[in-house]
């Protein structure tokens with residue numbers, strides 16, 4: 001039996017399952033802490049002094065150097081599987097071209113899709129892997145991964161197979177989502193037929209082969225209408241898959257209301273969200289996922305009204321939206337910084353929004369998302385004195401070490417303590 005005692009943790013901070021319904025989002029803090037890990041799961045969490053005495057001498061002891069310990073982060077919205085680079089487009093946008101203009105001229109999502117069409121699975125895997133490594137360095141131990149840059153089935157299938165290969169070699173727990181992103185250029189004049197193909201061929205195939213456990217639709221002008229999204233997502237539900245929506249990114253697209261109507265696992269983006277829409281989501285128990293790195297990187301859309309969403313009783317999570325067009329970063333800590341500044345979230349709310357709340361969205365909160373006996377020992381250690389310091393030292397490197405199921409899967413270079 002593998003057993004480790006990690007002791008002399010300067011400060012351990014975690015949300016707790018039993019407080020899941022407390023809207024103040026309190027966090028549990030323990031100074032001079034230790035965690036006893038057995039067979040990849042937390043067995044006991046207590047003061048260092050106490051556990052050093054009570055845990056059998058045969059258990060391997062590891063000194064935590066008085067670092068900060070937080071649960072492994074859960075990034076519940078990311079598009080990390082793609083090839084190519086759209087840096088030029090980023091500059092076109094900054095010089096005044098709109099995201100929609102670029103897309104209409106064959107750029108944007110279509111440009112990435114063109115690259116996927118001519119790439120082999122092994123190339124997609126090779127180019128994507130470093131993103132998983134960087135995400136890990138930022139403390140992310142569970143990561144959602146969307147397809148969506150294939151558009152046509154042949155290419156989507158390649159992405160989903162690449163994702164399956166990636167899952168075999170990265171230490172993170174991955175959650176796979178089939179994203180219905182936009183109508184492929186070659187189907188432009190056969191839109192209805194394409195939606196039919198998604199419903200009658202693609203989604204059943206995804207479900208039958210277990211290629212993903214969730215279906216996402218980009219419900220927005222220029223992508224899919226509310227009616228199309230509803231039909232597609234209904235098929236996903238009928239196939240036993242969970243559903244989520246890219247909603248209200250560029251306007252009140254109806255996506256947020258549709259998420260409430262269908263009871264989606266989450267409604268993501270929500271840059272445009274009225275009080276009525278918030279109430280509909282809250283009433284339906286659908287959490288919102290804010291993607292502040294996308295708002296920052298686009299520079300043209302408002303931050304979702306995060307403070308108001310919480311104050312009106314909505315649950316929210318934060319995610320990177322990591323993708324080549326609108327959020328080229330793996331840094332969830334950066335998203336915390338932006339949500340602190342532009343969403344006025346408090347440190348305890350930020351922690352919930354990157355751990356237990358997204359774990360619940362992905363359906364993995366029974367196993368991860370908090371430091372509690374019985375859960376997988378997924379966590380990270382940081383050379384900082386407090387939880388607030390993670391978003392405070394913005395744009396800097398991430399965790400000192402990251403652990404998944406009790407194994408140290410990332411160790412930084414000798415880190416310099418940040419005071």
Ligand code: NIG
Nearest residue numbers: 109218246321323324325326
């Ligand atoms: O979440 N909004 C749609 N999809 C992605 C962006 C895709 C892209 O531009 O490559 C997003 O922002």
Ligand code: FE
Nearest residue numbers: 077079246321
């Ligand atoms: Fe996205």
